[in-house]
Every structure is written in C-alpha cells, then in structure tokens.
Amino acid sequence: MRNPELASSICPAARTLARVGDTWSLLILRDAYLGRTRFDQFRTNLGVAPNILTDRLGRLVEAGFLERRRYNERPPRDDYVLTALGRDFRPVMDALYAFGERNIPAAPAV
Numbered sequence: 716m717r718n719p720e721l722a723s724s725i726c727p728a729a730r731t732l733a734r735v736g737d738t739w740s741l742l743i744l745r746d747a748y749l750g751r752t753r754f755d756q757f758r759t760n761l762g763v764a765p766n767i768l769t770d771r772l773g774r775l776v777e778a779g780f781l782e783r784r785r786y787n788e789r790p791p792r793d794d795y796v797l798t799a800l801g802r803d804f805r806p807v808m809d810a811l812y813a814f815g816e817r818n819i820p821a822a823p824a825v
Contacts, residue, residue, distance in 0.1 A: 734778040752794040
C-alpha cells in the first residue's frame with residue numbers, strides 16, 4: 716500500500732504484507748472477523764485515534780479487504796464490510812492467533 720517495492724515484489728509474502736499494512740490494519744481485520752463494521756465499534760474496541768482509524772480503514776478499502784457501504788445519508792455513515800479478499804485472509808489471521816496462543820504468553824493482569 717505504501718511501499719511500491721514490496722507491492723511489486725516477486726515474494727508473495729512481501730506483496731501480501733504491502734497490501735495488509737500494519738498492526739492497526741490487522742487489528743481492524745480481526746475486529747471485522749468478529750462482526751464489527753462501524754467506525755465507532757472499531758474505535759471503541761481498539762482505542763485507536765480517529766485519524767489513524769480513518770487512514771487504516773481507507774487503506775483496507777483501497778487494498779480490497781473491506782468495502783464501504785453507506786447506511787446513513789445525513790450525517791454520512793458507512794459500514795466497513797469484509798470483501799471476498801478480506802474473507803480469504805481469515806486463515807492468515809487464525810494462524811497468527813494460534814501462533815500467539817502457543818508461543819507468546821499474555822502479560823499478567825495488573
């Protein structure tokens with residue numbers, strides 16, 4: 716998305732990472748898999764700044780992982796819905812989750 720060299724790389728992993736983006740984008744996708752579709756839902760659950768969330772949602776739409784669907788005209792409001800590409804990425808997220816469960820322990824509760 717932001718790195719044209721990775722986006723056109725011969726390596727499929729590099730091309731995928733270039734399209735998915737960063738940590739916030741992955742967490743937005745995780746939330747989308749959990750059924751969240753609205754800006755406020757993502758913002759509340761992730762605790763992300765609105766400008767960052769706006770940017771990452773736009774990138775995920777541009778990359779084809781999410782699609783905007785207008786649900787309110789005044790004020791304009793959109794749902795962010797997984798596309799076929801976004802749904803096809805689900806096993807990658809499941810693998811990240813499983814890896815973390817097996818290998819990276821959660822920090823102790825404070």
